[in-house]
Amino acid sequence: MNKSVCFYFQVHQPDRLRQFRFFDIGNDFHYLDEFSNRTIVRRVAERCYLPANRMLHDLILRHNGAFKVAFSISGAAIEQFQRYVPEVIDSFKALAATGCVEFLSETYSHSLASLSSMTEFKKQVKQHADMTKRLFGVKPVVFRNTELLYSDMIGAAVADMGYNVMLTEGAKHILGWKSPNFVYANPVNPRLKLLLRNFTLSDDIAFRFSDKAWASWPLTADKFADWVVSALEKDDVLNLFMDYETFGEHQRVASGIFDFMNALPAAVLARKIDFCTPSEAVQRYQPVAPLHVPYPISWADEERDTSAWLGNELQEEAFNKLYALEADVYKTKDDNILSIFRKLQESDHFYYMCTKFFSDGSVHSYFNPYDTPYEAFINYMNVLADFELRVKEKLKEKKTK
Amino acid sequence: MRVLMFGWEFPPHIAGGLGTACYGMTKGLAHAGVDVLFVMPSASGDEDQSSVRIINASDVAVYDTFHDVDEYLGKVQFLRVGSNLHPYIDPVDFTDLVEEEQRSQSEEFRFYFRQKYKFSGKYGKNLMEEVARYAMVAGAIAAEQEFDVIHAHDWLTYLAGIAAKRVSGKPLVIHVHATSFDRGSADNIDTRVYDIERKGMLEADKVITVSDLTRNIVINKYGIDPEKVVTVHNAVDFSGREKLSVDRGVHDKVITFLGRITFQKGPEYFIEAAAKVLKVCPNTRFVMAGSGDMMNRCIRYVAKLGIADRFYFTGFLRGDDVQKMFALSDVYVMPSVSEPFGISPLEAMKSDVPTIISKQSGVAEVLKYAIKVDFWDVNALADAMYGLLNYPALPKLATERGREEVDNLKWDSAAVKVRSVYESAIEGK
Numbered sequence: 001m002n003k004s005v006c007f008y009f010q011v012h013q014p015d016r017l018r019q020f021r022f023f024d025i026g027n028d029f030h031y032l033d034e035f036s037n038r039t040i041v042r043r044v045a046e047r048c049y050l051p052a053n054r055m056l057h058d059l060i061l062r063h064n065g066a067f068k069v070a071f072s073i074s075g076a077a078i079e080q081f082q083r084y085v086p087e088v089i090d091s092f093k094a095l096a097a098t099g100c101v102e103f104l105s106e107t108y109s110h111s112l113a114s115l116s117s118m119t120e121f122k123k124q125v126k127q128h129a130d131m132t133k134r135l136f137g138v139k140p141v142v143f144r145n146t147e148l149l150y151s152d153m154i155g156a157a158v159a160d161m162g163y164n165v166m167l168t169e170g171a172k173h174i175l176g177w178k179s180p181n182f183v184y185a186n187p188v189n190p191r192l193k194l195l196l197r198n199f200t201l202s203d204d205i206a207f208r209f210s211d212k213a214w215a216s217w218p219l220t221a222d223k224f225a226d227w228v229v230s231a232l233e234k235d236d237v238l239n240l241f242m243d244y245e246t247f248g249e250h251q252r253v254a255s256g257i258f259d260f261m262n263a264l265p266a267a268v269l270a271r272k273i274d275f276c277t278p279s280e281a282v283q284r285y286q287p288v289a290p291l292h293v294p295y296p297i298s299w300a301d302e303e304r305d306t307s308a309w310l311g312n313e314l315q316e317e318a319f320n321k322l323y324a325l326e327a328d329v330y331k332t333k334d335d336n337i338l339s340i341f342r343k344l345q346e347s348d349h350f351y352y353m354c355t356k357f358f359s360d361g362s363v364h365s366y367f368n369p370y371d372t373p374y375e376a377f378i379n380y381m382n383v384l385a386d387f388e389l390r391v392k393e394k395l396k397e398k399k400t401k
Numbered sequence: 402m403r404v405l406m407f408g409w410e411f412p413p414h415i416a417g418g419l420g421t422a423c424y425g426m427t428k429g430l431a432h433a434g435v436d437v438l439f440v441m442p443s444a445s446g447d448e449d450q451s452s453v454r455i456i457n458a459s460d461v462a463v464y465d466t467f468h469d470v471d472e473y474l475g476k477v478q479f480l481r482v483g484s485n486l487h488p489y490i491d492p493v494d495f496t497d498l499v500e501e502e503q504r505s506q507s508e509e510f511r512f513y514f515r516q517k518y519k520f521s522g523k524y525g526k527n528l529m530e531e532v533a534r535y536a537m538v539a540g541a542i543a544a545e546q547e548f549d550v551i552h553a554h555d556w557l558t559y560l561a562g563i564a565a566k567r568v569s570g571k572p573l574v575i576h577v578h579a580t581s582f583d584r585g586s587a588d589n590i591d592t593r594v595y596d597i598e599r600k601g602m603l604e605a606d607k608v609i610t611v612s613d614l615t616r617n618i619v620i621n622k623y624g625i626d627p628e629k630v631v632t633v634h635n636a637v638d639f640s641g642r643e644k645l646s647v648d649r650g651v652h653d654k655v656i657t658f659l660g661r662i663t664f665q666k667g668p669e670y671f672i673e674a675a676a677k678v679l680k681v682c683p684n685t686r687f688v689m690a691g692s693g694d695m696m697n698r699c700i701r702y703v704a705k706l707g708i709a710d711r712f713y714f715t716g717f718l719r720g721d722d723v724q725k726m727f728a729l730s731d732v733y734v735m736p737s738v739s740e741p742f743g744i745s746p747l748e749a750m751k752s753d754v755p756t757i758i759s760k761q762s763g764v765a766e767v768l769k770y771a772i773k774v775d776f777w778d779v780n781a782l783a784d785a786m787y788g789l790l791n792y793p794a795l796p797k798l799a800t801e802r803g804r805e806e807v808d809n810l811k812w813d814s815a816a817v818k819v820r821s822v823y824e825s826a827i828e829g830k
Binding site: 021022023025312313314316317318355371372374375377378379381382385 | 769793
């Protein structure tokens with residue numbers, strides 16, 4: 001066997017902000033919409049995290065360790081699990097105990113810090129790695145950035161932090177004629193290997209699975225395994241990266257997604273293709289070429305760039321105002337302030353302000369608690385204005401002491 | 402294709418948005434290859450006739466084709482009513498002369514054969530009489546002219562449209578710019594107007610509504626077959642308008658309400674939001690431009706809330722003053738409770754003023770870059786105002802993209818849709 005499929009699932013839940021009016025500024029230090037956070041996290045846990053974890057656990061036992069997957073769980077999601085559904089953490093721990101699950105490293109708060117402040121970025125990566133080690137007993141060695149954001153510079157910085165592998169999107173405008181199904185390397189620091197998402201086959205599961213207008217509907221495990229075979233005919237490793245919420249949340253249980261996933265490992269293994277984790281993939285397969293990515297890419301939208309979060313004036317304004325507070329936040333040396341600063345960095349807040357209504361609008365509106373980007377922006381800026389006041393107050397307190 | 406179109410007014414002499422819409426639409430139709438014969442009750446002769454031929458109903462003698470007046474009246478079944486009528490649009494001032502003339506005509510309400518009727522073309526107290534007489538004249542015009550389809554704008558002309566249809570046998574398209582439900586609250590509508598509206602909708606082969614909001618009203622409150630109701634959103638025509646530059650006397654930000662001060666326009670929500678914003682941003686000024694039956698109540702409310710030093714009433718604005726008001730504004734707000742379409746937010750956006758509109762307005766269906774709030778949600782309205790005043794990226798984006806958006810709302814494309822409605826009416830689909 002010299003061909004592999006590499007599964008990685010992203011687990012993330014944003015800290016949704018409550019409706020924060022301007023007359024709350026300076027009066028209310030309470031930003032989160034706990035009701036909707038709790039409701040949504042519990043709902044998703046019930047529909048996805050718990051049953052999907054059970055299924056993966058069964059699959060790993062059934063295939064005697066021949067089936068493997070990787071997870072990246074954001075700090076924001078972990079904190080909400082701890083608060084609202086701690087049994088989810090236990091079920092991830094049970095998966096970790098099988099030894100067939102790799103946990104990846106990312107920014108603690110699912111942030112876009114790599115586009116603004118390398119200091120903050122590195123702090124968050126360390127915070128996340130520490131958390132992962134504490135919960136699952138293993139220090140992560142593979143890095144995946146928020147939304148698979150990647151560029152030559154981000155890759156070099158990640159290599160400096162001691163990581164050897166990073167995941168990103170197999171973006172068409174970067175690859176050109178090249179196949180995403182090989183290991184590549186960062187051109188600045190070739191020690192950093194890259195695994196690229198095969199977006200066609202990944203999205204066949206994540207987006208198109210239940211689409212009855214799709215020519216290949218219904219998708220069966222055998223059909224998909226045949227596609228895997230033809231994709232890997234001359235290639236090394238097929239990277240299927242997707243949101244974990246694909247199972248049971250984005251694709252409902254009635255669509256048959258669980259049955260599909262339950263049957264897939266056997267169908268793939270029967271075709272003489274095995275499963276590996278990201279760190280195993282780079283041990284098995286040599287990088288074929290350096291990959292030049294001068295401008296940041298991501299796995300979002302048709303553009304595969306940063307425009308879903310930083311594509312208009314509203315997003316840039318909010319983003320710049322937020323990171324302008326960085327130095328002051330550090331000076332307060334206040335854990336509570338720092339924790340809120342991290343929550344406000346979650347990429348989702350900027351995603352809600354996106355004005356690309358048409359092309360990917362439907363995906364955006366699915367994830368969006370606001371009716372319009374304007375509402376999202378006004379609400380966020382009100383919260384940020386209040387947060388700025390808190391930071392200033394704290395600093396004044398410190399001075400007078 | 403030739404259309405016989407019944408309107409009530411045409412620029413330059415207009416009291417509401419109807420005349421402006423008719424003007425833009427006829428120009429668009431001319432570009433789409435449709436000839437328009439535009440009938441109006443009282444033409445002054447200075448209307449722009451470059452794309453339409455205007456027929457002045459006051460100049461049309463009624464022939465004795467109809468020997469019995471009662472029979473004719475029976476056909477159109479119009480209502481003869483007294484003078485206690487709610488006017489259609491109220492801030493229009495009438496000269497004593499016009500009123501006097503109307504009173505004298507009202508007293509002798511009889512139909513004279515071969516006689517011309519001098520219409521006022523205004524929205525006066527003899528409106529119902531004029532509406533009925535307009536219908537009779539319409540019958541005469543329809544018998545005389547060649548055309549393929551009839552198009553009647555708003556309830557004032559529906560009876561005329563029906564008369565023309567009965568006389569000529571041509572299909573009738575009626576255009577709903579507003580309904581009784583937009584003029585009064587649901588339990589206080591003018592049932593006589595409602596009856597005329599419903600009659601027109603039932604008799605019509607096709608009904609055009611200016612928004613989906615209005616379409617729903619037509620279907621649900623008038624019980625009209627959804628199949629024949631089509632939405633064609635209004636457009637705007639800003640050609641020939643120059644940008645005004647105005648010297649600002651104050652450096653404070655100005656937030657403006659511009660429209661009739663009546664229940665449907667939601668003025669009190671604007672005042673309540675203003676009071677909330679002023680608590681936090683005292684250096685803001687609010688303007689309520691327009692007049693209407695709630696104006697005095699609003700002035701009292703402003704005084705009661707103690708914000709009169711920052712809140713101004715301008716009265717009814719005419720002509721250039723409207724442009725100047727936009728040029729002086731930093732935010733335009735239209736908190737309408739019910740608005741079939743609403744053209745003024747488009748004018749504001751065209752003048753580079755970021756705009757907040759209510760979700761209950763038809764124009765909200767075509768605008769993406771206006772900020773939308775529920776009219777009753779005063780907190781959301783205040784928050785949107787605050788956001789536009791304090792977070793510069795917001796007005797910047799709303800202004801730039803808003804102007805592009807408004808520029809793309811063309812009468813030519815609306816006219817193409819209207820023409821296809823004509824076609825389906827003619828084919829009887």
